Amino acid sequence: MKKTLAILLFTFIAAISFAQTDSIRGKQFQLKGKIINQIQLTPHCGVVAWGTVIEFQIISFSDTSYKNDSIGVIFTCPEFYKNNFFEIGATYTLKVADENQANFGWAIPNESLLSKYNLKKKLWVMKADKQQ
Template identity: 65%
Template sequence: MKKIIFILTLICISTIGFSQTDSIKGNQFELTGKIINEISLTPHCGNFAFGTVVEFEIIEFSDSNYKGSSIGVIFTCPEFYKSGFFEIGKTYTITIADENQADFSWIIPNEYILNKYKLDKKLWVIEANKK
């Protein structure tokens, strides 16, 4: 009986110790903002993974270190959002991370837009909702 209790205790400890606690890579932030420029939609994801940079006027941003009034974030596979989702002047609540969540790289045709924001890391959209 002691062996069974010991084995069950080891299984419980190892399960807790090796279980994944957070599935988000990198730091996570919340952004509320309005789209300020035209969106350049990419081909649909398939053999290649496409993303696009969308620029927002910041209404609220949980990263207190960022001092700009606007920011660019990367939407991966933008075709997964419903038709008409991206509209200039509309307000969005967005969860972003400062690390690519995928184990592969993305083709981002308008990635050069990020250069004007002088970010330490690229910001990747995890979830977005239109208000």
């Protein structure tokens, strides 16, 4: 009886431990900033997975090694955000990761914008909130 109870307890603890692992790939960062340039919206995602680079003036960024005052991040399937979500000059709080969270590639027409920021890795938006 004690062995059975010990096995059940161990199994329960192991299940809880594995269930609480973070499934986000790469490092995560918090970014607060204002959109500084025109936004190039893409066609709707479907057969092709579309993304777009949006540039922000940094208000705060949790990656203290990044020293520029602006940055470009990739929004995937930007049409999923509500109408008028993207506005030049509006402030946003973003959760970004330095790895693509999808198991496939993205078509990003304006990806060349990222080259001016000398990023070690691309930053992918996982969550975005517009400040009112």
